[in-house]
Amino acid sequence: MTYKHRSSAAPEHQEISALIPWYVNGSIGEHERQRVDAHLILCACCRDDLAQERRVYQGMTAETAVEYMPAISLKRLQARLDGVVAAASADVQVDVPAAAKPARRWMPWQGLMAASVAVMAVALSLLAADRWMQFRARASAPNYYTVTTSTAHAPGEVIRAVFSPAITLVELQAILDEAQLRIISGPTEAGVYSLAANSPRPVSSSLALLRGHAKVRFAESTQPSLGPGDRP
Amino acid sequence: MTVLAKNSAKEHDTALLVAVAAGNRQALEELYLSYHRRLARFLSRFTPRYENVEEIINDTFMVVWQSAKDFRYASQVSTWIIGIAYRTALKSLRRQKNHNAAQNLDDYPEQTVDPTIETEVQDWLRRGLNQLPVEQRLTLELAYNMGHSMEEIAAITECPVGTVKARMFHAREKLRQYLPTLSGAAPEMSARSE
Numbered sequence: 057m058t059y060k061h062r063s064s065a066a067p068e069h070q071e072i073s074a075l076i077p078w079y080v081n082g083s084i085g086e087h088e089r090q091r092v093d094a095h096l097i098l099c100a101c102c103r104d105d106l107a108q109e110r111r112v113y114q115g116m117t118a119e120t121a122v123e124y125m126p127a128i129s130l131k132r133l134q135a136r137l138d139g140v141v142a143a144a145s146a147d148v149q150v151d152v153p154a155a156a157k158p159a160r161r162w163m164p165w166q167g168l169m170a171a172s173v174a175v176m177a178v179a180l181s182l183l184a185a186d187r188w189m190q191f192r193a194r195a196s197a198p199n200y201y202t203v204t205t206s207t208a209h210a211p212g213e214v215i216r217a218v219f220s221p222a223i224t225l226v227e228l229q230a231i232l233d234e235a236q237l238r239i240i241s242g243p244t245e246a247g248v249y250s251l252a253a254n255s256p257r258p259v260s261s262s263l264a265l266l267r268g269h270a271k272v273r274f275a276e277s278t279q280p281s282l283g284p285g286d287r288p
Numbered sequence: 289m290t291v292l293a294k295n296s297a298k299e300h301d302t303a304l305l306v307a308v309a310a311g312n313r314q315a316l317e318e319l320y321l322s323y324h325r326r327l328a329r330f331l332s333r334f335t336p337r338y339e340n341v342e343e344i345i346n347d348t349f350m351v352v353w354q355s356a357k358d359f360r361y362a363s364q365v366s367t368w369i370i371g372i373a374y375r376t377a378l379k380s381l382r383r384q385k386n387h388n389a390a391q392n393l394d395d396y397p398e399q400t401v402d403p404t405i406e407t408e409v410q411d412w413l414r415r416g417l418n419q420l421p422v423e424q425r426l427t428l429e430l431a432y433n434m435g436h437s438m439e440e441i442a443a444i445t446e447c448p449v450g451t452v453k454a455r456m457f458h459a460r461e462k463l464r465q466y467l468p469t470l471s472g473a474a475p476e477m478s479a480r481s482e
Contacts, residue, residue: 083437
């Protein structure tokens, strides 16, 4: 069949053309098969169409190399059915007295299925809510922290600092004396010390001194609005 | 299959489904085994991963098990079962498409077609089929892969016969654009596009 042919095609031609796939797969009725046969004698376009459809058909019906193993799949289906039966039985035991149980197990399917689905839905909702709460808890209180993690400030804390692990107590005390700071808490697990000021010296000055020392790994004001010479 | 054998198969299917409706698991298993191969063969053309094929088949037979008692035998048992598989597959394919997880058959040529019969025509065909909308491809597969009649496809897909014809028409038209080698005569193909 060509487009040119189709544009001037008679309804009979279009009808026959539409039947070709079922003529090819052999599912067409005897009467229609005879109609197609008669038309094919006269119509070269439909003969071409038929040849093409046969190639498509042969291509699509080519045997697949993969052989499936239905027995394994069937076992999985049986397990699913067993699960449904078990759930249904559990519901029956809860809801129905033994004497009132139907003799044929397939009778209560619809109701029991709905009940078991409802129970599963409730359980899933509770599980989801629980997981959500856990997620929220984790999100609000991470199980890690950094030296800049915001935590409650110790009273009087102006600086947080981390010193070299190799620093001696004498060296630490000397740095703190020079910066006019004192330890008010720490070190934390991350090695962070909370420092308070011992004098009216500007925090920025103490901070600069700490940062200039080789054995100070990190020093930061806990009062971000502080500027040079400012004091809380 | 002869008419006699077909009728016998239909009667056997009907007897099995009646037993399934009465809660006979053994009948369900027999029905499952008798349909597994053709359903797997049909479905594997869309989802080459066997896990997906098995899931669709098992979902189908869960529905068969649960709904057998509601079947009124107005249509053939095979049409009913394949209809359930069709709708299950359609849902699965749309879900895969939505999640961009649909597997392209081109990714699995060695798994879907016997390499000994792999030809250029089949390569074109596979590519062409992959370009068709799901409903059109399913219609073509139901006809050519499963051998269903127009009326059976209408029953399986729960569509009017006219819709089946239209889907088949459009599928064939699109395939022609993708399958130049199928004409067997290049000059004619170029004449077609004029």
